[in-house]
Amino acid sequence: MKVGIPRAMLFHHYGEYWLNFLETLGVEAVVSEATTPDIITSGAVHADNETCLPVKVFSGHIIWLKERVDVVLVPRVVSEQYGTLACPKFMGLPDLARALDPDLPPVLAPRIHLADRRYLWAREWYSVARALGGTRLASASAVAGLLYGLEKHRVQARARPAAEGMTVGVAGHLYNVHDSRASLGLLDRVKSMGANPVTVDQVVPSRARMQAETLSRRIFWGYESRLAGAVLHWSRTRSVAGILYVTSFACGPGSIVGALLEDQLGREGSVPLMTITLDEHAAEAGLITRLEAFIDMLRRARRSSPGGLSVGGAQGVRS
């Protein structure tokens, strides 16, 4: 039996653990290919037109998998941290996938609910493992491996290669930032312009959490809370020269957190922040111009004052 996993959305967070899970069971896993323009187009055609870019990309990957696998694994991520919840789209993602196309292979949707410390949701993974033909022992060890991996993911930051020169914080969802097609190669472009991009997953989660708790109202989305914490950390320690806030059009949490960060950073003074909104109407030229302008501005500011540029107004540059 072939189990398909779309290379989209939370695959960029938890993909390796899902693959490990399937590997322990001895089931063949098929991960869809890296996002191509065709995948984005087919996603935009099949998905509802008001969903955000990552959901459209996800739909494209599901359609890609349709003919190639016997069953699709779309875990239902309910929460990613203690005391938080995920975006509603993650909670409804399997239902969304099922409604996409009537001829779709069955969708397996075990939950991931890290806020539930009793781990009742781990049972769903166990039943999935058994349904995929794992023995009791193999299933139990696959689930244990998965839980261990998720827990590690929750507390550890991704290693960050040491690099010289100016760093730029890229605050965005991993499924946008690490998908070089959806983000139009944002990270590579920043690199080629001579700056080192740092992403949110490279900030130690406990540090981000501490910063996020200084906000006047707790952010209840798990990933966004970490993102806001990381941005505050970068800005308050001045460890980056500037911050790129990357969101997708129609992203709900992104619209709120973006407004919140703009206001908060504007009040306390911060490094420059530029908002980039992604959608499926990929316009590379516009993106390049804005990135170049932003990085040139940062570089100039560094040359004139070694401490870097500090902006007291509401925001640096908006796009």
Place this chain on the structure above:
Amino acid sequence: MNINVPRCGSLQFMARDLCDRLGLGYVETPEYSERTVEIGVTLAPELVCFPMKVLIGSAVEALESGADTLVMVAGYGPCRFNYFAEIQKRILEREGYRFRLLTFDSPRDTPREFYNNLRALLPESRTGLVGMLRQVALALRKGRALDEIEKRAMALRALEAEEGAVDQAAAESREALSAAISKAEIEEAGVLARRLFGRVALDDERPHLRVGVVGEMLVSMEPYFNFDILNWLARRDAAVERSLYTSDIFTPGGHPVLGFDDRMIESAASPYVCHEIGGHGHVNVAATADYARRGFDAVVHFFPFTCLPEVIAKTVFVRIAGEFEMPILSISIDEQTGRAGMQTRLEALVDLAWSNRERKLARGAHARAAAGA
């Protein structure tokens, strides 16, 4: 202290009633208008959803007309509306308004803050804390009675034998209800309403459609945003049911919407949506699936542009519509929505529902004839 609460279904009625009971000052929220939307669109962040823009505009208008204490609800659910009060506060502060914002979370999530909010209202009110809770319960009961009147009016309006009879009964019941203060009086007003509606002459023979109205709270409940859909449908011979009522939402112990509790919502919504998806997405899918199973002729779905839970619901509606052959029209509302275009689409939906019904009847007759032969 001049309190103001946003306008949303019967919320305004309940809030004014409660403030009268507690002896607090209350400022009526101005009716939604083009100006409300305009102010909201100017002040609110570009990509937040439409209800937030409207509520900011409405808060500004209320502050201009003398309110000094804004009351908002929030929570820790996944819908972005739950974070909105904080953003609203920051925006209005930045614009230089002086006000106080009381954000009521669900007492289950943050009991301490809920208590502190109540305490903030105490010094100016006539009652103590226990008395206040009792008055809140009474105001809710009254709100429920008002929504009850609305539900009856909606179900009967398309069938009345004499035009305006239902509206008259509703107006009389409402009048009796708004004078009610004690629990006994509220019950009495409810009995009177039932009697008044019972007396309305109905034309049972008239062919009519059954249409469900579902959607996000603000746009599905407020006639300004949904083109007064309830009356519009009633004028076209449709008995209407709506999934959401303000008083149901504020009733403790789950959402007894359409008489379901949480577990019934889950079973009605499966297999289309198998998990809570924030906002009222789950309830709306449950209600729509329920309408479909009960053989409704059409469902109209209102949601704000890019609303998170409702967009999932909309995706799933395609599946429900296909399985039950029931047309579902999803209408996305924002500051750009044009009225004429909406009219055309709604008319098309009603026509489709009629022709669908005739086709089904013909098919039934055909099957019966075949079985007889």
